[in-house]
Amino acid sequence: MYLFLTIKKSALISISLILVLCVFSIALYGNSKILPAIFISDKHQSMIEEIFLIRNKSFLENDLNTLESLYDKNTKLGTWAYEHQTIKMKYLHKWADKQGIVFNDIDTNVVIRHIKDIDSGYKYNFIGSTEYRYSYINELETENLFRIGTYHTLNLEKKDDKWLISKEWYTDPFADSLNLDNIKMDEFKDYVLESKPVDLSNLNSRRISAVEYADRYCGAAANEEYGYSYNKKYKDYNPLGGDCANFASQILYEGAGFEKNYTWRYEKDGSKAWVNAQAFKDYMIYSGRGSLIAKGNYNQVFKASFKLLPGDFVAYEKKGKVTHISVVTGVDSKGYALVNCHNTDRYRVPWDLGWNNKGINFWLVRVNY
Numbered sequence: 622m623y624l625f626l627t628i629k630k631s632a633l634i635s636i637s638l639i640l641v642l643c644v645f646s647i648a649l650y651g652n653s654k655i656l657p658a659i660f661i662s663d664k665h666q667s668m669i670e671e672i673f674l675i676r677n678k679s680f681l682e683n684d685l686n687t688l689e690s691l692y693d694k695n696t697k698l699g700t701w702a703y704e705h706q707t708i709k710m711k712y713l714h715k716w717a718d719k720q721g722i723v724f725n726d727i728d729t730n731v732v733i734r735h736i737k738d739i740d741s742g743y744k745y746n747f748i749g750s751t752e753y754r755y756s757y758i759n760e761l762e763t764e765n766l767f768r769i770g771t772y773h774t775l776n777l778e779k780k781d782d783k784w785l786i787s788k789e790w791y792t793d794p795f796a797d798s799l800n801l802d803n804i805k806m807d808e809f810k811d812y813v814l815e816s817k818p819v820d821l822s823n824l825n826s827r828r829i830s831a832v833e834y835a836d837r838y839c840g841a842a843a844n845e846e847y848g849y850s851y852n853k854k855y856k857d858y859n860p861l862g863g864d865c866a867n868f869a870s871q872i873l874y875e876g877a878g879f880e881k882n883y884t885w886r887y888e889k890d891g892s893k894a895w896v897n898a899q900a901f902k903d904y905m906i907y908s909g910r911g912s913l914i915a916k917g918n919y920n921q922v923f924k925a926s927f928k929l930l931p932g933d934f935v936a937y938e939k940k941g942k943v944t945h946i947s948v949v950t951g952v953d954s955k956g957y958a959l960v961n962c963h964n965t966d967r968y969r970v971p972w973d974l975g976w977n978n979k980g981i982n983f984w985l986v987r988v989n990y
Contacts, residue, residue, distance in 0.1 A: 669731045678729035680710050693785035702789040721810040726754040740780035748841045748849055749773055757955055761812050765803050765953040769794050770841020782804035794965035795975045809923055815934035819956040827877040827990040828932035832950045834876030835961040858896055864963040866901040867891055869934055869946045899943040902936040914985040922983045929958040935972050936984035
């Protein structure tokens, strides 16, 4: 009897604590107008998922009319959001044509982080992890995939009994390349389509370990089981200008076992060569830890890119300065190099996707393991 009463008393205490927490959370919500995670309902999740389902389908089918139906074009920000998506859609299809591929499916996993009431709707903050599946036009039976992770702020407002996007912001993975006019389309398409699969079975163990780390910690683009998070041992430099070089350095240190030194190190913060894209590229080449495979615009380095191996890296230069670093993590069914990175998080993404503007030069760098 004593044991039963003890258990019953403990249960009552637990229930009371839960009720207190719920009341506190409701009070907090009433004051801040931000919906705590425990109150994010299936309704909100379904609303955002439905938007992405429709938008992804319109991208696949190059359907501007359906895309337009998602936006409130009576507002300036809603119009801008729609217009940006139309440019992005056109770029994606133009890139696919250049590459000789067809997209089979686009699917987004949404993780809502918080919701805030606005005048006539809601403001959402969420992660979108979008998986793209594609096949080459002469190899339709073989499917490849890549994922891109983005961090969104999106406003939904109700107009005429329909929820419309009135504002959307996120770091667009294609923002640096919404123009393919300088690319020799047919020449490169023919070259890719004639390419064969690459045998990577003889990679050394350090390259393999580097790739494993890159796949595990590529944030919103990683496998869902990893929680879409970076390695918490390291500072996230995205709010300070970008985390790409920090991630590349982690891959080489944590994954491949490169030793730190006075120039390239991380303690409470990273050294310039650890966290700055230009300095990272310079350090790797001038220290002898890396060697240049090729440098130039896309037309100049395209064929050389097939020499890249998992564990190598690509540096992206704009206006004479390297602004981004991606690490090679694999190849697709035609041997086309795939990369992982931070900033807009990427998992096994074709190395040039989002980086084709005529003002961009590429540094293809062999890492000497």
